[in-house]
Amino acid sequence: MTDAGKNLTADSVEGMVRLSVLLPMPFAGPLDYLYAAPVSEGSILRVPLGPREVTGVVWPAADTKRPSAPDKSDRTVSVEKLKPVAGRVDMPPLTPDLCRFVDWVAAYTLTSRGRVLRMILSVPAALEPPPVQRIFAPGRERPARLTPARARVLDAIAAQGPLSARAAAEAAGVSESVVRGLAKAGALTMREVSADAPYPLPDPTRPGPALSDEQAAAAAAVCGAVTAGEYAVFLLDGVTGSGKTEVYFEAVAAALSRDDETQILVLVPEIALTSQWLDRFEARFGARPVVWHSDVGQAARRRAWAATARGSARVIVGARSALFLPFRKLGLIVVDEEHDPSFKQEDGVLYHARDMAVLRASLGGCPIVLASATPSLETAVNADAGRYRRLRLTARHGGAALPDIRAVDMRRDPPPPGRWIAPPLEADMRDTLARGEQVMLFLNRRGYAPLTLCRTCGHRLECPHCSAWMVEHRFQRRMQCHHCGHSGPVPPACPSCGAEDSLVACGPGVERLFEEVGARFPEARIAVMTSDTLDHPSETARFVADIAAGNVDIVIGTQIVTKGYHFPQLTLVGVIDADLGLRGGDLRAGERTYQQLTQVAGRAGRAARPGRVFLQTYDPAHPVVDALVKGDGARFMALEEDGRRRHAMPPFGRLVALILSGRDESAVIETGRRLAATAPSGQTPGGEAVQVLGPAPAPLARLRGYYRVRLLLHQRGLGRVQALMRDWLKRSEPVKGVTVKVDIDPYSFL
Known part of the structure; x- marks a missing residue:
């Protein structure tokens, strides 16, 4: 091959093919290179860029199926000035619908196509040959000296099949030198294999739970579109606990049954990707799906990306970035909790994963399910207009009833000074605990208190990098900014006036609520569930398992507790500040608060025992609180829709x-x-x-x-x-x- 870093002569370019290569960089458009042979569009190449080599993709020419874009390749450069491609990457080409998806996302978000492509090629290590490991299998020779340690190694490999030196040593309870000694003696043979074992395949033939008539009808509708392989958008609109997951699991089974190549993508809010969901999937299909989110390590990301690109990863569940994985043949997309605001990407390329998922399903010609107990107004309007098909689940699965919700007027029943739990809620908490049932208290404020000020001079502790207050985290004995992450110790004196012991906490956070609950219920087992206390999926899994097993009496949490958990013994939910999300002038403040409080209320009474929800509020007549108490979400959403329509606000403007x-x-x-x-x-x-x-x-x-x-x-x-x-x-x-x-x-x- 000609040196990649050198330009070619007129004679040397004869017979070479001119290619437009899109690089994952914010350039105006694709760059042109030369290659010795024709190559299919979407192929991944190594190309020179200045003194280095970078990865790019052979980009299809614009056609009527693509949006017009301002960035175009410059074909005025003569071929003699072009550089040759350095080489091809041993990876299947990006599919035509994925390339169209990049073009559409770039045009819609006013972003360069290269920046969008960078989200596709997000794991450079996946484009390299996979790492290998050495494994040992039985050899032809018998060792001259068969010690008990050596015998245990041979028995372990005979029983389990080929193993790495470490795995064989651990199984036999010996050092790795024993394994290598057997190999040197010829009793074991060593070979190199890929370190990336194939993912276990989910089994669609395993029977699922019996479905209700509503669930069966909804599942049949989605499965029909999956089997036909046609684009359709379904809104799976079901109350909390109605079994929406089991409905779309049936669609997953139908997609897996189509052929051995169809892939399924399930998008969930990142904090909703729980061990409970993964356990349910494994129970239904006999294997876990491929997982993709920010906490997945680099080795696992490399393996998942490569398996998706090659088509061997059949079901992928992940946060919004999973939408940009290089699927070979998408047969179904599910967006669970489609209303969740975390689907909106706020950094880099600014997109909404729900909307872009609908676009990707359209370009790929596959059905998509948008599931929620509280659909976003945008999705509801599309369903009412007939663009989406609404599938309703109006009852909780298994005969459980929706919880009874009541408002606690904090003007009439205020807590004592310095406390935050109103007397009616405290009384019901005592009754609930006496019956051996669990309580959840919801307050969407991390830390001990949202504000710390000096009682002497009035100085407020502010972040040095942001126009935001520092939040005290008493568990960690630190002050932290929740916007930039800046942190430091709690100062012993006021930074402004120097007064000692003058800093006071203002308002409650979950840690301060924990302090109050511990004082009021000293015998109770109390746990706090926030992103500060649970910073790894394994910790979350243990925490959730403890609650489900009844090892916790009172759970105190922020929005992380609202995301799809099922705790059979949880019967009482108390919302400490139901008005919190209604403050400010956010366009969607009312809608978001209604959705969030509906979700947290839905944690109560999901099994045989009835549930109760207390909303502590200073405005019981507010439309959000009134809708929750009366169970009339349809009326509230109709009011929201009418207001948005009158002012031509989204989704009407x-x-x-x-x-x-x-x-x-x-x-x-x-x-x-x-x-x-x-x-x-x-x-x-x-x-x-x-x-x-x-x-x-x-x-x-x-x-x-x-x-x-x-x-x-x-x-x-x-x-x-x-x-x-x-x-x-x-x-x-x-x-x-x-x-x-x-x-x-x-x-x-x-």
Whole structure:
């Protein structure tokens, strides 16, 4: 092969093929290279880039199935100036529908295709040959001296099959030198095999639990689309505990039964990927799925990526980034808890995994299931319009009843000063514990207290890098910022006035609630469940198993406790501050609070014993609280829909956020002024009214040392805004040191 780093002569390029290669970098488009033979689109290559080699993908030419994109390969470069491809990667090509998916995501999010491709090629180690390990099998020779240790090694390998030196030594209770000695004597033979063992295959023929009539009808609808191999979107709308998982498990079984190549993707909110879910899957299919999320180690990620690309990973369950794995043949996508805000990616490429999953199913021609007890308004509107098919599960599985929900008016029944549990909830907690049942207290605030101030001078402890308060974590004896992660010890004196013993905690966090519960219920076994106390899946698994086994009496937790757990003995849920999520001007504050409180209430009474939920609130008449108490979520969502429709807010209009950030505050403000000066106004070419709000300091005006300013474009209609945004950004002169992020369909307004 010609040296990759050198340009070719006119004679040497004869017979070579010109290729457009997309690199996983924020370039304007693909780069052109030469290759000695034709190669299929989607093939992964090694190509030179300056003094180094990088990985790229042979990119298909634009066609009518692809969105128009501003970045195109420059074909004006003569072939003599092109460099040859360094080599091919031994990996199947990316499929045509995956390449189209990259193009669509890039065009929709106003991101370069290279940045989206980088999310596909997220595990460079998977593109290298897999590591090998040495294993030992019985040899032809019999050792001249057969000691008891050697005999145990031979027996272990005879019983278990070929083993590595370490595994054989552990099985026999000897050192690895005994194994190697047997190999040297010819009693064992050694060979090298891939370190990546094949994943166990799930068995779709294993019978699942008996389904109710509603479940069976829903499963039949989805399985019909799976068997036909056709694109369709199903909204699986079922109350908490109605058995939605068992319904889509039937669809998974149908997809696995189609052939030996069909793959299934199940997306879940990352914190909902629990051992309980994995145990249920294993019980149903006899093997665990391939798992993909941020806590998976590099070796496991390499193995999972490669197995997905080669098609040997049949079922993958993971967080939002699993959507960008290189599937060979997707036959079904499931988005569980589709309403969950964690499906929105807030860094890098800004996308919503639920919406992009629907797009990927469309491009791949496979069905997709969106499952939730509290569907998002966007999904519900699509179902009402007939774009999605709604499948309802109105009753809890196995005869369990939905919990009784009541509001505790904190104006009439306040707790004593310095406490946070109202008397009616405390009384029911005592009765519940007396019956041997479990209690869950929900407060969506980590740490001991959200604010620490000086009682002498009023100074508030603030993060030095963010416009946010430092949160005391008394368990760890540290102060921490929940936005940038900055932490430090609790100061012995006020940093402002120097007064000692003057710092006081204001408001409750889960640790402070733990302190109160411990004082009020000294005999109870109490545990706190937050992302601070459970920082690894294995710890979460042990914690959840303890609760399910009845080894915990009172569980105190943040939103992590709302995610699909099933605790048969849990009958009482107390929400300490039901108004917490309703504060502020977030567009979706009411919807999110209703969804979150419905989910946490759904942990109560999921088995034979009835459940009760107490919502501590200062506004019992609020539509969210009223809907929860009356069990009338449909009416609340109808009110939300009516308000959004009247003001042309999503899903009846479009929002686009521009987030400006930089180290120099004045440069950030100047960029905002320039953008405002060239902002579109009036109407779009399609006749839809457009308004731009801002610039204004972001609610979180400083984050990780960067100053932040926001602008918000509102379009009263559902026409595409991408061309409008590209034109706007081109008209505004950039300012050095300021980054402009474009967030189509923003979910966070911080």
